[in-house]
Amino acid sequence: MSEEKILLAHGSGGKLSHDLIQKLFLPLFLNPPFEPLDDSAEIPDQKKRLAFTTDSYVVNPLFFPGGDIGKLAVCGTVNDLSMKGAIPSYLSLSFIIEEGFPIELLKKIISSIHATAKVAGVKIVTGDTKVVEHGAADQLFINTAGIGWIKEGVSLSSKNARPGDAILLSGYIGDHEMAILSQREGFQFQEALKSDCAPLNDLVQKMLDVCPAIRCMRDPTRGGLATILNEIASMSNVGIVIEEEKIPIRESVRGISELLGLDPLYLANEGKLICICPSGAEGDLLKVMRSHPLGKEAHLIGKVTEENRKKVVLKTLIGGHRILDMLTGSQYPRIC
Amino acid sequence: MKFVDEFRIQEIAKGLIERIKKASTKPVQLMEVCGTHTVSIFRYGIRGLLPEQIRLISGPGCPVCVTPNSDIDLAIALCRQKDVILTTFGDMMKVPGSTSSLQKEKAEGKDIRIIYSSLEVLRIAKENPEKKVVFFAIGFETTSPTIAVAILRTKEMGIPNLFFLNSQKRIPPALYALLQLRQVKINGLILPGHVSTILGKAPYQFISKEFSIPAVITGFEPLDILQGIWMLVRQIEENRSEIEIQYKRIVKEEGNLVAQAKIDEVFEKADGHWRGIGRIPESGYRFKEAFQTMDARAFDVEVEPSKEHPECLCGEVLQGIKIPLECRLFKKVCHPENPIGPCMVSIEGTCHTFFKYQ
Amino acid sequence: MCLGVPGRIIEIEKTMAKVDVAGFLREISLDLCPDVSVGEYVLIHTGFAIQKVDEEDAKETLELLKKMVQAI
Known part of the structure; x- marks a missing residue:
């Protein structure tokens, strides 16, 4: 019994390509009036401020606890749009597949994309599939691009942080990278550690509803909390102080980090956000965040300061201070 | 985490710092020998919490850092052999040799594998019988017994294709050499808790007897380190120089006798080469005769002449x-x-x- | 390099044990620390237990620290 495999001809543009699209993609991604087989999608909406982003997904392994490359490809792009305050609307979806890839797995990935897009309320309106010869790519890569509309009165940017602002974090950090690492290394847990991979657009809109004056939102993906805070400090020309004891980290994530000598502050997340808001707004925002399933463990973790410009300072558990630098190098490649 | 979180409590840390401030009457330099201490001290911002007159300086206790260029060049030469799989701990990957590094070699397609436990090399060797598996074994006395166990197992199980490039180092002789040089003033030593878990107190006696320097075997949590510093300050102020144990929950006076026996079964003391310091008598290990067939240094490979950056300090x-x-x-x-x-x-x-x- | 982390033994089979480090499970060797039983804590270094954690001594150290701090 031979398993169905992706062949080079599946990406040739000929009959097999057509079959693949007709059978696998179209049943899930028909969004009238969009005509998915046209060379490009026509976007009818004509609102003022458009957010547009793209990202490629190369995570290894393709399936991991709490998600898979398909779910990640939707969440990642939806979250990038959301961090700009945009309401994500349309996504493009593009595959690069290694010849020989099992069609059964491709099906699983596509249905995961479909399910996640539904949860996030986005439509996949255009796409592409290329197949490369064996060895020219590792199994399967995905690229998604996304478009969203930014509401009137909302302006989020890493340049907007001002001294006195509060810094909020939406929950446990490090789950995604640790879940991937654990899957790859065959680590076991008392309770399964799952990636936090999730679309943040609903949480973001609820936060913007209660506080349209939010200055900046970022999702701490590669490089983790420490790296993203450094970017904000540097782009806004401000200092940032955070308190180690306020940062939510799961016990098991701390356990492996201690054992392997990793710092959770640099681990990647795929369903968390950092929010910088004017001082005074943090109470209302925390209330909204904690009542949302993706923000239950939200915390006020620090503040923006006048001093230590372009630097992030961590107040340690025992009351000492240290500079938190950006991530330098990476021990574990291909986490997203 | 049990036995971890209790030793990170801010209130107690503050109190300990107060005690240190009260006890300390003169400027002192304390050396933390172990790299794991250095990381902890910086990670918790301990330097900034101490009174100014207590200065912490870092010592030679990072096994990656002290591995000489010539050994890295040899590892690189070995991994370039077609039939060799080189295994090592992750930290070694990026260390530059004279012209390359293991990371660069891996990117070029050489079979180099990072391991988390010394026993993993046995599995890799069994799974690849047509290859020669070489374990680039570095580490201090904490790690040496784990390497010794791997070597004993290799012999018991009769694995013919597993070899060890031994670059392990012993801490006490290096400390002796350092103190003898007297290049830097040391008023007290924060001794490595996990090396001492294996060794116990005995190998450090020369520190107090010959050099009259106070020393405290110290754990790695912030409260451990602060208590260790406080114990050192007390010894200094009371003109004592003893080997004390702060890390009592782990370190026993006699150390871990089982682990010591494993080391003795496989290795004998030999001179060690330390980067930047040079040859130190008895600061390394060589294979005892029964295990010499596993010595990867016996491989016939051409190693490039080793050179270091002239300005590197x-x-x-x-x-x-x-x-x-x-x-x-x-x-x-x-x-x-x-x-x-x-x-x-x-x-x-x-x-x-x-x-x-x- | 000399990292060591305490974990609780939850299963022993010959010279190997399963340990729990804050919910993270790991197989380790007991070759260097043979006299341990299920429920006890050991210090783990590169896949080996290298010493038993002495609960009594840990308690004593903490008590001492607390007393020192209270005495200020």
């Missing part, structure tokens, strides 16, 4: 004579993305720690 930094800020390469040419010397590579290296936390 890792040698002086390892001895506590210079700090990274005094090196012309530091942060300018040498940074974690482009390390020139090993102290910038290892996450426990003094240069890396200064770069990251200072």
Whole structure:
């Protein structure tokens, strides 16, 4: 019994390509009036401020606890749009597949994309599939691009942080990278550690509803909390102080980090956000965040300061201070 | 986490710092020998919490950092052999040899595997009978017994294709050499808790007897380190010089006798080569006769002549004579993305720690 | 390099044990620390237990620290 495999001809543009699209993609991604087989999608909406982003997904392994490359490809792009305050609307979806890839797995990935897009309320309106010869790519890569509309009165940017602002974090950090690492290394847990991979657009809109004056939102993906805070400090020309004891980290994530000598502050997340808001707004925002399933463990973790410009300072558990630098190098490649 | 979180409590830390301030009447220099201590001290911001007159300096206790260029060049030469799989701990990957590094070799397709436990090499050797598997074994006495167990198992199980490139080091002889040089003033020593877990107290007696320097075997949590410093300050103020144990929950007076026996079964003392310091008598291990067939140094490979960057100060930094800020390469040419010397590579290296936390 | 982390033994089979480090499970060797039983804590270094954690001594150290701090 031979398993169905992706062949080079599946990406040739000929009959097999057509079959693949007709059978696998179209049943899930028909969004009238969009005509998915046209060379490009026509976007009818004509609102003022458009957010547009793209990202490629190369995570290894393709399936991991709490998600898979398909779910990640939707969440990642939806979250990038959301961090700009945009309401994500349309996504493009593009595959690069290694010849020989099992069609059964491709099906699983596509249905995961479909399910996640539904949860996030986005439509996949255009796409592409290329197949490369064996060895020219590792199994399967995905690229998604996304478009969203930014509401009137909302302006989020890493340049907007001002001294006195509060810094909020939406929950446990490090789950995604640790879940991937654990899957790859065959680590076991008392309770399964799952990636936090999730679309943040609903949480973001609820936060913007209660506080349209939010200055900046970022999702701490590669490089983790420490790296993203450094970017904000540097782009806004401000200092940032955070308190180690306020940062939510799961016990098991701390356990492996201690054992392997990793710092959770640099681990990647795929369903968390950092929010910088004017001082005074943090109470209302925390209330909204904690009542949302993706923000239950939200915390006020620090503040923006006048001093230590372009630097992030961590107040340690025992009351000492240290500079938190950006991530330098990476021990574990291909986490997203 | 049990036995971890209790030793990170801010209230007690504050109290301990108060006690240290009260007890300390004169300027002192304390050396933390172990790289794991250096990381902890920076990670918790301990230097900034201590009174100014207590200065902490970092010592030679990073096994990656002290591995000489010639050994890294040999490992590189070995991994270039077609039938060799080289295995090592992750930290060694980025260390620059004379012209290459294991990371660069891996990118070029050489079979190099990172392991988390010494026993993993047995599995790799069994799974690849047509290859020669070489374990580039570095480490201090904490790690040596685990390597000894791997070697004993290899013999018991009769695995013919597993070899060891032994570059292990012994801490007490290096400390002896360092103290004898008297290049840097040391008023007290924070001794490595996990090396001492294996060794116990006995091998350090020379520190108090010959050099009259107080020393405390110390754990790695912030309260451990603060208590260790307080114990040192007390010894200094009371004109005592003893070997005390702060890390009592782990370190026993006699150490771990089972582990010591495993080391003795496989290795005998030999001179060791330390980067930047040179040859130190009895600071390394060589195979006892029964295990010499597993010695990867017996492989016939051509190794490039080894050379080091003329301006790199890792040698002086390892001895506590210079700090990274005094090196012309530091942060300018040498940074974690482009390390020139090993102290910038290892996450426990003094240069890396200064770069990251200072 | 000399990292060591305490974990609780939850299963022993010959010279190997399963340990729990804050919910993270790991197989380790007991070759260097043979006299341990299920429920006890050991210090783990590169896949080996290298010493038993002495609960009594840990308690004593903490008591001492607390007393020192209270005495200020």
